[in-house]
Amino acid sequence: MNVRDTIVEGAGASQPNAPAAQIAALVARSRAAQQAFEFAGQETLDTAAAAAAWAIMEPSRNRELAELAVRDTGLGNADDKFRKNYRKTLGLLRDLHGTKTCGVIARNEATGIVEIARAVGVVAAITPSTNPSATPANKIINALKCGNAVIVAPSPKGYGACARLIGFIHAQFAKAGLDPALVQMLPAPVDKAATAALMREADLVVATGSQANVRMAYTSGTPAFGVGAGNVASIVTKTAKLREAAQQIAASKTFDYATSCSSENSVVIDQAVHDAMLRELGACGGVLLDARQKAQLQAAMWTDGKLSACCTAKSATQIARIAGLDEVAAREPAFLMVEEAGFGASYPFSGEKLAPVLTVYRARDFADAASIVRNLYAYMGAGHSVGLHTGEPHEAVMLGSTLPVARVIVNQAHCFATGGNFDNGLPFSLSMGCGTWGRNNFSDNLGFRQYLNITRVAYPIAEHVPGLDALLGDYFQRFGQ
Incomplete structure (x- = not known):
């Protein structure tokens, strides 16, 4: 029996549907395995996380x-997915290395508080077709590190890659003597009913992908972490190093054909450097479309106001051909550019495109650039992130203090930096919380802390009752009693 057969058998053989009883049995197996695993000790938890990581990182498996x-x-494209699978997992291992996630994890003698890490139980991991291996792996590793079991609900298109990944994980588990029931997936075919049933049965839902899945997670009755919509914009100011900025934006925009929610959808350029920046973007393979070409592209990318799958995560050359822009396709562009001035549904290029298509806005100055980004996020993408290319780093704090964003990425390739990179301090993740701006209950990069409960033991300490004047004296002095 090969690895893939093992995972299909372990998850439940393919059936025309997955009734509630079948999901309940799947969760019961997961829960039994988790209850033994949770108290196995840090070494065992670390071993499980390492096994899942090596399952995807080993080069031949990664390539497959x-x-x-x-x-x-x-x-997307396989070479970029290969790099993503490796680097995102390596970075997560770096973040988790040496981190204590079970038993006593903190003592504070001054407050008398002892913190104990506790597992959440069975995690329902909802994952997208854009990253059918990297995102499940990230969630599985985090969950195992914290003593949990995981059941993955992959997208239907990504089922095969996810099943193969879990088969590889089970093979590594067999070497380490770990229970394969700790990592399972829904049986095929995966549908909304099965995913909803899993959400109801699990102890925690972590949802990445469509906003429909995120909303379903939030209304499942189970505690849930979901992510907001992407529609990232990057600002290029008059003090930016234009060549470096263009190279970073181009690398981010084209990586895996823009499957990432962190790829720039718009660039907002100060008018003082607008033309020069467009030349630099052109030197990086960007092709600026004229009004006629833009109209043809819009007709190809949107049908009845909805983003068409025909252009999603395809190369710029393919997209140009689909749009009937053979003269553009002949140039083999790395990405396409269109100029825009409006925002909202009537201006579809102002939204997320999931394709190597970059919308260009001209700003009068820095304040106007921030205003343009605010208008973009009022339509789509609030809470996610904003990029900034500038020679004045303090401007980033201004954006972070005023825009509805959870992250400001300064002078970096946005899609690599937002989810953590080896040259910044953000945690490695493929799921970005967008705070209340994006209708999320967290604004961090989804990481191991979201997979833990913390129990706090409170010991008695010496009583200290502050005087009223110590706390309200300043108020009384200014306004009286």
Whole structure:
């Protein structure tokens, strides 16, 4: 029996549907495995996380997963997925290395508080077709590190790659003597009813992907972490190093054909450097469309106001051909650019495109650039992130203090930096919380802390009751009693 057969058997053989009883049995197996695993000790938890990480990182398996993902979903390109699978997992291992996630994790003698890490139980991991291996792996590793079991609900298109990944994980578990029931997935075919049933049965839901899935997670009756919509904009100020900025934006925009929610959808350029920046973007492979070409592209990318799958995560050359822009396709562009001035549904290029298509806005100055970004996020993408290319780093704090964003990425390639990178301090993740701006209950990069409960033991300490004047004296002095 090969690895793939093992995972299909372990998850439940393919059936025409997955009734509630079948999901309940799947969760029961997961829960039994988790209850033994949770108290096995830090070494065992670390071993499980390492096994899941090596399952995806080993080069031959990684290559197979990357190619399978592109073959089955038609999204992105295998070389970039190969790099993503490796770097995102390596970065997560770096973040988790040496971190204590069970038993006593903190003592504060001054407050008398002792903190104990506790597992949450069975995690329902809802994952998208854009990253059918990297995102499940990230969630599985975090969950195992914290003593949990995981059941993955993959997108239907990404089912094969996810099943293969979990088969690889089970093979590593067999070497380490770990229970394969700790990592399972929904049986095929995955549908909304099965995913909803899993959400209801689990102890925690972590949802990445469509906003429909996120809303379903939030209304499942189970505690849930979900992410907001992407529609990232980057500002280029008059003090930016234009060549570096263009190279970073181009690398971010084209990586995996813009499957990432962190790829720039718009660039907002100070008018003082607008033309020069466009030249630099052109030197990086960007092709600026004229009004006629823009109209043709819009007709190809949106049908009845909805983003069409025909252009999603395809190369710029493919998209140009689909749009009938053969003269553009002949130039083999790395990405396409369109100029825009409006925002909202009547201006579809102002939204998320999930394709190597970059919308260009001209700003009068820095304040106007911030205003343009605010208008973009009022339509789509509030809470996610904003990029800033500037020679004045303090401007980033201004954006972070005024825009509805959870992250400000300064002078970096946005799609690599937002989810953590080796040259910044953000945690490695493929799921970005967008705070209340994005209708999320957290604004961090989804990481191991979201997979833990913390129990606090409170010991008695010497009583100290402050005087009223110590706390309200300043108020009394200014306003009286």
